[in-house]
Every structure is written in C-alpha cells, then in structure tokens.
Amino acid sequence: MSPNKERWIDVDGRGRLVLPMGVADHYGIKPDTRILLQETSRGLYLQRPITQPTKVYVELTSRCNLNCRTCIRNAWKEPQGDMSIAVWERIIESLKEMPTRPDVFFGGFGEPLLLTDIAWKVAQAKSVAGKVELITNGILLTDACSRELIDAGLDILWVSIDGATPDNYADVRLGATLPQVFENINRFANMRHRTNLIPEIGVSFVAMRRNIADLPALVKMSYKLGISRFMVTNVLPYTEEMCREMLYIRSMELLDSTPSPWSPRIDLPYIDLNDASQEPILETIRNRNNVHLNGVPMVQDRERCPFIEYGSIVVGWEGNVSPCLGLMHGYDTFLNGQRRKIRQCVYGSIQNQSLLSIWEAKEYAAFRKRVQEFDFSPCTWCGGCDMVNNNEEDCSGNMFPTCGGCLWALGVIRCP
Numbered sequence: 001m002s003p004n005k006e007r008w009i010d011v012d013g014r015g016r017l018v019l020p021m022g023v024a025d026h027y028g029i030k031p032d033t034r035i036l037l038q039e040t041s042r043g044l045y046l047q048r049p050i051t052q053p054t055k056v057y058v059e060l061t062s063r064c065n066l067n068c069r070t071c072i073r074n075a076w077k078e079p080q081g082d083m084s085i086a087v088w089e090r091i092i093e094s095l096k097e098m099p100t101r102p103d104v105f106f107g108g109f110g111e112p113l114l115l116t117d118i119a120w121k122v123a124q125a126k127s128v129a130g131k132v133e134l135i136t137n138g139i140l141l142t143d144a145c146s147r148e149l150i151d152a153g154l155d156i157l158w159v160s161i162d163g164a165t166p167d168n169y170a171d172v173r174l175g176a177t178l179p180q181v182f183e184n185i186n187r188f189a190n191m192r193h194r195t196n197l198i199p200e201i202g203v204s205f206v207a208m209r210r211n212i213a214d215l216p217a218l219v220k221m222s223y224k225l226g227i228s229r230f231m232v233t234n235v236l237p238y239t240e241e242m243c244r245e246m247l248y249i250r251s252m253e254l255l256d257s258t259p260s261p262w263s264p265r266i267d268l269p270y271i272d273l274n275d276a277s278q279e280p281i282l283e284t285i286r287n288r289n290n291v292h293l294n295g296v297p298m299v300q301d302r303e304r305c306p307f308i309e310y311g312s313i314v315v316g317w318e319g320n321v322s323p324c325l326g327l328m329h330g331y332d333t334f335l336n337g338q339r340r341k342i343r344q345c346v347y348g349s350i351q352n353q354s355l356l357s358i359w360e361a362k363e364y365a366a367f368r369k370r371v372q373e374f375d376f377s378p379c380t381w382c383g384g385c386d387m388v389n390n391n392e393e394d395c396s397g398n399m400f401p402t403c404g405g406c407l408w409a410l411g412v413i414r415c416p
Contacts, residue, residue: 028052
C-alpha cells in the first residue's frame with residue numbers, strides 16, 4: 001500500500017468508520033484496538049496502531065570499511081562482528097510467522113556490502129517480506145554486486161553521501177573517494193532500465209557546519225545519477241568535535257516548547273525564495289514555533305518516536321532485539337554539551353524467541369505504549385539535573401529506558 005494515499009471511507013448508521021478492504025489488516029487494526037486520534041487544523045489524523053510490527057531493521061554486520069568522523073565507532077567499546085547463519089535463519093522463520101509481511105531494512109552501524117552473500121540475503125528477505133531496503137556507503141557497489149542486488153529484488157538502495165566535492169566528502173568519510181561512489185551509483189542506475197528503474201535510489205545526507213553548503217549541489221546531481229529521494233539528518237555527536245558541527249541548537253529550543261498564547265500564529269503560503277523574499281521570510285519565522293506552511297505546522301506539536309509510530313523492530317548482528325536504532329547498542333553521545341551514556345535496551349533474542357513473541361511480550365508492549373504517550377522529562381532542552389547524563393531514569397519517575405533526551409523523537413535525527 002503506497003504512502004499518502006487518499007481514500008474515501010464511509011460512516012455506518014451507528015457512527016462508526018468503515019475502513020476499505022485490506023486497510024485494517026495492513027495496519028493491524030483489530031477489534032478492541034486503541035488508535036490515537038489527533039485533531040489538527042486540517043482535520044482528524046489517525047495514527048497507526050502500535051500493535052503490529054511493520055518494519056524490521058536487520059544489522060547484518062557492525063563492521064565497516066570506512067572510518068568516518070561522524071561514526072559511532074568513535075565512542076564505541078563493543079565488539080564488532082557479523083550475523084551468524086543461525087541468527088539469519090531465525091529471522092527468516094520469524095518473518096514467515098508475521099500476520100502481514102513487514103518491510104525489511106538492511107542497516108545499522110555496519111556496511112552490509114562487506115558480506116559476500118548480501119544479494120542472497122536480500123532475495124531471501126524479499127520472498128517473505130514487503131519492501132526490502134539497504135543502506136551502503138557505496139564504495140563496494142561494484143558491477144557484479146549491483147547486478148546481483150537488482151536481480152535479488154531490492155526495492156530501495158540508500159547511499160550515504162555527506163559532500164558534493166571530493167575534498168569535502170573525504171573530510172567526513174575518511175578513506176573514501178567521492179568520484180568512485182558517483183561512478184558506482186551511475187552504473188547501478190543504468191543497470192535498472194531492464195527492471196523499470198527498480199530499485200529506487202536514495203541518498204542519506206548527514207548535515208553539519210562543514211558540509212551543509214554542499215547539499216544544493218548534491219541535489220542538483222540527482223537527475224544525472226538517477227537519485228529520486230534524499231533523507232537529510234542532523235549529526236548525532238559521539239565526540240566533542242562533532243558537537244561543534246551541530247546545526248540544531250536553536251531548533252531544539254523551539255521543538256521542545258509549546259506556543260505561547262501570546263505567540264501569534266503565522267500562516268505562510270507557498271512562496272518563491274529569491275533575492276526579494278528570502279531574508280524577510282527567514283527573519284519572520286526565525287525563533288518562532290507557531291509557523292504553518294499552507295496550513296501544516298513547521299514544528300511538530302509533540303514528541304513522536306518514528307520507530308514506535310511506524311511499527312519498527314530492530315535486530316542487531318548478535319540477534320538481540322531492540323525497539324529502535326538508538327537503543328540497539330550502548331555508547332556515549334552528547335546532549336547540550338554534556339556527555340550522555342546510552343545503555344543498550346534489549347527485549348529478547350531471536351536465538352531463542354521469534355520476533356512476534358518478543359514483540360507481543362508484556363514488557364515490550366508496555367514500553368511502546370509509554371513511548372506513544374511520551375510522558376518523559378524534557379531532557380533535550382532542560383539539562384537541570386544529573387539524570388540527563390544517561391537513559392536510566394528521569395525526574396518524572398520514568399525508569400530505564402527513558403526517552404526524554406532522544407533526538408529521533410524530535411525529528412532532529414532521522415533514518416531511512
């Protein structure tokens with residue numbers, strides 16, 4: 001079912017909504033299911049229920065062939081390795097047990113193309129899943145690898161690119177060469193003509209002070225390289241050096257604040273940003289959190305976990321099952337200039353349980369409900385106590401894992 005698809009629905013004689021055929025099954029809407037209803041200025045919004053897994057992130061390896069400035073390895077002490085065949089086979093069996101076919105995303109904190117059998121794993125996942133996606137740095141996207149991935153039925157290939165010029169790219173992704181990556185993408189794109197331009201090609205861009213000026217040039221290259229989508233995220237700082245690269249310090253203050261009753265609502269139309277309008281528009285919306293574009297708020301009105309909302313579940317290379325990428329491993333990061341220790345959160349292991357049984361366990365279900373309600377302390381902007389230094393507990397009484405300091409929930413950090 002394609003995203004953002006509009007459908008007419010009926011209301012029966014008792015005032016109940018009647019969903020079109022297949023919609024209830026696709027979104028896991030069953031009798032007695034609770035669904036969050038949000039009233040917005042544009043109407044009513046029904047959030048996907050959190051009772052059914054719809055996307056499985058699979059970290060096939062935590063190893064990588066690069067040493068990027070932005071990488072978690074700069075603050076990591078965990079051992080690295082590849083997923084065993086036994087764990088992989090358990091994943092395939094678990095996917096077969098799912099009530100509906102979830103999407104599978106090959107990614108995490110390693111480079112999937114390091115595995116010589118990656119195309120075979122894509123084909124296996126495709127046989128029991130919905131869409132299959134994969135993210136790579138593009139260095140190992142050879143002629144043979146490209147052909148195998150296309151033949152395996154991959155739906156979306158994501159490539160991490162953090163610069164538009166060789167010097168700027170190499171400044172972030174140490175040990176890589178941009179011309180080689182562009183050549184690999186171009187060859188991959190040309191191979192797709194016999195498959196009606198499938199897989200789709202996307203680019204993931206980590207925005208920082210040192211590379212943000214390259215984004216427009218990179219977007220312009222999309223037509224030449226066959227790139228159809230861009231996912232732009234901010235940098236998650238694992239080191240003090242990366243703290244100086246952040247582009248969202250003021251934005252976080254706006255995201256974490258509620259519009260004041262004295263703060264005027266600003267409704268903007270679609271408008272050209274040119275020499276005459278750009279500066280006045282930016283000055284009008286700067287430092288204001290009650291701005292709407294064509295009726296849509298430019299700042300989300302509450303914390304939202306993209307992993308919980310979209311029914312995601314994460315399997316690390318060892319087989320541990322976590323609720324999101326941010327809790328898949330333990331590591332140090334920085335929040336508002338303070339070092340913050342993140343403890344890994346695991347709800348089970350696929351080595352001795354199925355994905356569905358882990359998902360349906362009471363403790364995991366209770367955590368998803370708690371995150372959906374998001375009654376955590378506002379650690380992302382407060383920083384008034386030592387509890388902000390880890391995700392063990394917060395000053396609202398929540399115990400591990402606490403999500404008040406999560407930048408994914410504010411839309412600051414984003415993943416495909």
